[in-house]
Amino acid sequence: MTTAAILTISDTRSLASDKSGQYISQALAEQEVKVAKRLVVKDDVVEIQSAFLQLEQLKIDLLITNGGTGIAKRDVTFPALEPLLPVPIPGFGEAFRSLSYDEIGSHALASRAMAGFNTREQLCFVLPGSTNACKTALNQLILPEFSHLLFERRK
Known part of the structure; x- marks a missing residue:
């Protein structure tokens, strides 16, 4: 069974x-x-x-965060987590911004959503805090693809 942890970043x-x-x-x-x-x-x-390092200590396959991925001064999720994901998956952020552009237009440019594997080989997704953005990411990218990404990494 696949296991996950969720980290929400919000004031x-x-x-x-x-x-x-x-x-x-x-x-x-x-x-x-x-x-x-x-x-x-x-x-x-x-x-x-x-919190991220605490969650990665768990025996999980997925670690999903939401919140703080914009460009406002308080949005520090990207600089906090990017160094903790040594194996980036650039296509996730690119695809997410493309899907978001179709939904919200050019505001999608401000998203720093990303994905990658941490040092414990856990698949991590860093999502915006918007519930609609999370729905887009989960339904169109993460749920259809996470098993394949884990399989590929574990070969």
Whole structure:
């Protein structure tokens, strides 16, 4: 069975009010992916990295984050997590921005969504905090492809 953890990055959300994290959890469960843990942290580089490293200690296959991927000064998820993903999957961010462009137009340019493998060979997706963006990423990219990406990496 595939297992996952979800990390939400937000200055305003809690586990109870985190609609994007709840959606990701539900969508994964519908695909028989067990969610081992969900956390919410503030938009702070040290808090993000600490929580990410804590979650990667779990025996999981997927680690999905949401929030803080824009270009605002408070959006520090990209600089916090990019160094922790030594095997990037550039096509994910490119495809996500293309799909987002079809949905929201040129605002998609501001997204720094990304994917890659961490040092523990866990597949990681770094998504925007918008529930609609998470739906797009999950339904059109992650759910159809995560098994294949894990298979390819584990060859």
